[in-house]
Amino acid sequence: MRFIETLRNIWTIEELRKRILVTLLLVLVYRLGCYVVLPGISPADLDALTKFTNKSGLMQLLDMFSGGAFSQASIFALGIMPYITASIVIQLLGMVLPSFQKMQREGESGRQKLSQYTRYLTVLILVLQGPAYLVNIQYQVSAATGSATMGAWTIAYLTVILAAGSMFIMWLGERITDRGIGNGISFIILVGIIARLPGALFYEFTSRLPGATGSQGGLVMFVVEIVLLFAVTVGAVLLVQGTRKVPVQYAKRIVGNKQYGGARQYIPLKVNAAGVMPIIFAQAIMFIPITLAGFGSSEGSSGFYAAFSDINGFWYNLVYFILIVAFTYFYTAITVRPTQMAEDMKRNNGFIPGVKPGKKTAEYLDSIMSRITLPGSLFLGIVAILPAFARFFGISQNFAQFFGGTSLLILVGVVLDTLQQIESHLMMHHYDGLMKDGKIKGRTTGSAY
Numbered sequence: 076m077r078f079i080e081t082l083r084n085i086w087t088i089e090e091l092r093k094r095i096l097v098t099l100l101l102v103l104v105y106r107l108g109c110y111v112v113l114p115g116i117s118p119a120d121l122d123a124l125t126k127f128t129n130k131s132g133l134m135q136l137l138d139m140f141s142g143g144a145f146s147q148a149s150i151f152a153l154g155i156m157p158y159i160t161a162s163i164v165i166q167l168l169g170m171v172l173p174s175f176q177k178m179q180r181e182g183e184s185g186r187q188k189l190s191q192y193t194r195y196l197t198v199l200i201l202v203l204q205g206p207a208y209l210v211n212i213q214y215q216v217s218a219a220t221g222s223a224t225m226g227a228w229t230i231a232y233l234t235v236i237l238a239a240g241s242m243f244i245m246w247l248g249e250r251i252t253d254r255g256i257g258n259g260i261s262f263i264i265l266v267g268i269i270a271r272l273p274g275a276l277f278y279e280f281t282s283r284l285p286g287a288t289g290s291q292g293g294l295v296m297f298v299v300e301i302v303l304l305f306a307v308t309v310g311a312v313l314l315v316q317g318t319r320k321v322p323v324q325y326a327k328r329i330v331g332n333k334q335y336g337g338a339r340q341y342i343p344l345k346v347n348a349a350g351v352m353p354i355i356f357a358q359a360i361m362f363i364p365i366t367l368a369g370f371g372s373s374e375g376s377s378g379f380y381a382a383f384s385d386i387n388g389f390w391y392n393l394v395y396f397i398l399i400v401a402f403t404y405f406y407t408a409i410t411v412r413p414t415q416m417a418e419d420m421k422r423n424n425g426f427i428p429g430v431k432p433g434k435k436t437a438e439y440l441d442s443i444m445s446r447i448t449l450p451g452s453l454f455l456g457i458v459a460i461l462p463a464f465a466r467f468f469g470i471s472q473n474f475a476q477f478f479g480g481t482s483l484l485i486l487v488g489v490v491l492d493t494l495q496q497i498e499s500h501l502m503m504h505h506y507d508g509l510m511k512d513g514k515i516k517g518r519t520t521g522s523a524y
Contacts, residue, residue, distance in 0.1 A: 081501075084501060085497065085500075085501065088500055088501070090500070091256075091497065091500040091501075093254075094254065094255050094256045095255070095256055097250075097251075097254045097255045098251055098255030098256045098257070098262070101247050101250055101251050101255060101259075102251075102262070102263075102266050104247065105151070105244065105247055105263060105266065106266065106270070108144075108149065108150060108151045108240065108243070108244075109143055109144040109147060109149050109151050109267075110147060110149060111149055111150050111151075112147065112148050112149060112150075113148050113149070113150060113152070113233055113236060113237070114233070114236070115229065115233075116148045116212070121146075121147065121148055143267070143270060143271065144267075148212060149240070150236055150237065150239075150240035151240045151241070151243075151244055152208060152237060152240070153201060153204055153205065153208060153237050153238075153240070153241045154241065154244065154267070155241065155244050155245065155248065155260060155263055155264060156359055156362060157197050157200040157201050157204060157241055158193070158197045158241065158244075158245050158260070159260070159355055159356070159359050160197075160200055160359045160362075160363075161193045161194075161196035161197040161199075161200055162193055163356050163359055163360070164196060165189055165192055165193045165196065166409065169189070169409075170405075170409075175189070194242075194245075197241070197242070197245065198238060198242070201234075201237065201238035201241055201242075202234065202238060204237075205230075205233070205234030205235075205237040205238055206230050206234055208237065209225060209230050209233055209234065209237075210225075210230075212225075213225050244263060245260070247259065247263065248260040248262070248263050251263070256493055256496055256497065257489065257492055257493035257496060258489070258492060261351075261485065261488070261489045261492070262489060262493070264355075264485055264489070265485055265486060265489040265490070268482050268485060268486060269486070271473065271476075272477065274473070275471070275473035275474040275476070275477065276474065278471060278473060278474065279297065279300065279470070279471050279473075279474040280297055282471060283296055283297040300470060300474070303478070304477060304478060307458070307461065307478055307483060308483060308487065310454075310458065311458060311483050311484055311487040312487055312491070314346065314347050314451065314454055314455065314458065314484075315347060315350065315351075315484075315487055315488050315491055316491070317345065317346035317347065317451070318343040318344060318345050318346065319343075319344050319346065319443065319447050320341040320342065320343050320344075321341060321342040321344060321427060321440070321443065322340075322341055322427065322428060323340050323341065323342055323420060323425045323426070323427055324425065324426055324427070324428055325340065325423065325424055325425045340425075342416070342440075344411070344440070344443060344444060344447060345451075346447050346448075346450070346451040347403070347451040347452075347454075347455060348406075348407045348410055348411050348444070348448070348451075349402070349403050349406035349407050349410065350406075350488050351484045351485050351487075351488040351489075352402070352406050353398075353399045353400075353402035353403040353405075353406055353452070353455060354399055354455065354459050354484055354485075355485070356398075356402045356406070357395055357398035357399045357402055357459070358395075360398055361383065361391070361394070361395055361398070386462075386463065387463050387466055387467070392460045392463050395456075395459065395460060396456040396457075396459065396460055397456075399452065399455055399456040399459050400452040400453065400455075400456050403448060403451065403452035403455055403456075404448060404452065407444060407448050411444055413436075413437045413438075413440035413441040413444065414437045416436075416437070416440055417432070417433060417434070417436040417437035417440065418433075420432065420436060421433055421436070427439060455484070458483065458484060459484070461478050462475045462476050462477075462478050462482075463475075464478075465478040
């Protein structure tokens with residue numbers, strides 16, 4: 076009854092109702108676009124591409140980020156990853172180039188300039204990825220049917236279509252952020268992941284039935300998998316919501332006949348302030364080798380390309396783990412600013428008991444963030460590579476993606492962010508929240524998309 080009452084309250088708030096309907100409408104447009112096939116692609120071509128995607132774990136991962144559009148040869152086949160890759164490059168430049176650092180400090184005007192540069196770089200990446208994707212289609216179809224040719228002009232105009240499709244996805248994400256619920260880009264990735272969950276769950280269930288080819292453990296093993304998935308999900312929720320509270324005492328101020336301050340408050344420093352962004356960033360970097368190779372077949376390949384095309388391999392997961400730890404520190408550094416926090420406290424007559432205001436406070440907050448970020452980053456990296464262990468123990472390729480990694484953490488993080496926004500609307504209009512205590516912790520920092 077409480078759940079039904081909460082849904083009724085959500086529908087009663089006009090602004091919230093409009094935002095939810097706009098979000099659902101834009102998501103529907105995105106999902107329909109995932110099934111609009113590129114001009115000139117036949118069903119035989121799609122069959123060949125699907126078989127290739129199913130054989131390659133890295134291709135399945137790329138297909139997951141595009142919501143299945145990759146294997147459908149859709150106009151949205153390149154998905155949102157080029158935009159995320161461009162965002163990574165721009166943020167890295169902001170750490171090393173003074174001109175980009177200046178734009179970061181210019182507020183809204185600087186943010187708009189950086190956003191424009193990100194779009195330009197996204198187009199450049201799409202221009203490079205588009206022909207590679209089309210050459211891959213031609214290669215796979217030729218290997219399967221022996222009849223597939225694309226001229227230079229065909230590749231050129233299909234590249235334009237693919238680039239326009241990805242830019243349209245980016246536009247949909249921005250509209251969801253402005254007029255819908257949640258962060259648009261993250262929500263689009265979330266929808267693509269959820270779209271694959273029912274099929275993966277059904278395939279895993281049928282593969283465990285008695286008499287199924289390669290069945291091991293039967294339905295008991297399937298139940299064990301579900302329990303483990305639940306346990307990993309709980310761990311991911313704790314990782315996203317974990318905080319350490321730092322007490323801040325505000326001194327008394329007397330202005331005229333009124334007294335201000337004197338209360339103690341707490342700064343919640345998150346164990347994983349970067350959210351899921353380190354995993355998304357690291358995954359985008361790990362896609363670079365397969366992109367440079369033109370999405371070609373990895374059969375018979377060796378050396379660097381072979382090592383970084385095998386998502387079950389040691390070197391792939393080791394580098395992936397290290398990148399996640401590094402990006403966690405990097406993204407925490409640009410989202411949590413101890414110096415700014417110390418200045419704000421000093422300006423408002425606040426101080427941490429036992430710590431001098433100003434520089435000492437900034438150093439104290441920075442040391443705390445460094446200590447709590449290390450275990451958070453390590454746990455984040457472990458969760459990210461759990462699918463490799465799941466596949467090692469015989470779980471199917473598709474279902475293993477939900478045992479941690481990008482899929483699980485994006486699901487948890489984005490869902491918590493969205494629920495937190497809905498919770499805020501309910502509390503603002505004096506309705507009971509989604510939970511009894513009225514508190515849902517999302518990724519209040521580190522959710523750039």
